[in-house]
Amino acid sequence: xxxxxxYYARIWHTVLQIPAGKVASYGQxxxxxxxxxxxxxxxxxxxxxxxELAVPWHRVLRSDRSLAFPTGSDxxxxxxxxxxxxGVLLKNNRVRKDDLWQPDxxxxxxxxxx
DNA sequence: TTTTTGACTTGGT
DNA sequence: AACCAAGCCAAAA
Numbered sequence: 569x570x571x572x573x574x575y576y577a578r579i580w581h582t583v584l585q586i587p588a589g590k591v592a593s594y595g596q597x598x599x600x601x602x603x604x605x606x607x608x609x610x611x612x613x614x615x616x617x618x619x620e621l622a623v624p625w626h627r628v629l630r631s632d633r634s635l636a637f638p639t640g641s642d643x644x645x646x647x648x649x650x651x652x653x654x655g656v657l658l659k660n661n662r663v664r665k666d667d668l669w670q671p672d673x674x675x676x677x678x679x680x681x682x
Numbered sequence: 683t684t685t686t687t688g689a690c691t692t693g694g695t
Numbered sequence: 696a697a698c699c700a701a702g703c704c705a706a707a708a
């Protein structure tokens with residue numbers, strides 16, 4: 569089942585490392601999760617993420633720092649709201665460069681326990 | 683097994 | 696900066 573898929577688990581745990589108030593791109597998450605070239609799989613994994621894990625899916629956006637959902641859609645509005653609650657404001661559907669997550673690799677690898 | 687489908691990315695205009 | 700075409704790759708059909 570999807571909730572036990574090892575690819576998905578890796579993705580969820582990686583997304584869990586994004587601190588509040590910061591954002592990362594799908595491709596970045598894929599890379600950090602050890603799944604280069606699988607940005608699209610990240611989106612799918614987030615859609616299947618069990619809510620008990622409380623995966624901060626809203627902190628993941630496209631490489632150009634825009635939301636992945638159509639502007640005005642319910643999901644987009646929800647994501648926007650969640651981000652603003654964390655202090656991440658969107659200018660014209662884009663977040664500021666300062667809000668990009670720049671993880672410390674050593675620390676990240678330690679937390680993910682590869 | 684083959685084709686289609688994306689919560690994507692990149693490079694060229 | 697905005698748009699488009701190709702490339703991408705696991706999943707679902």
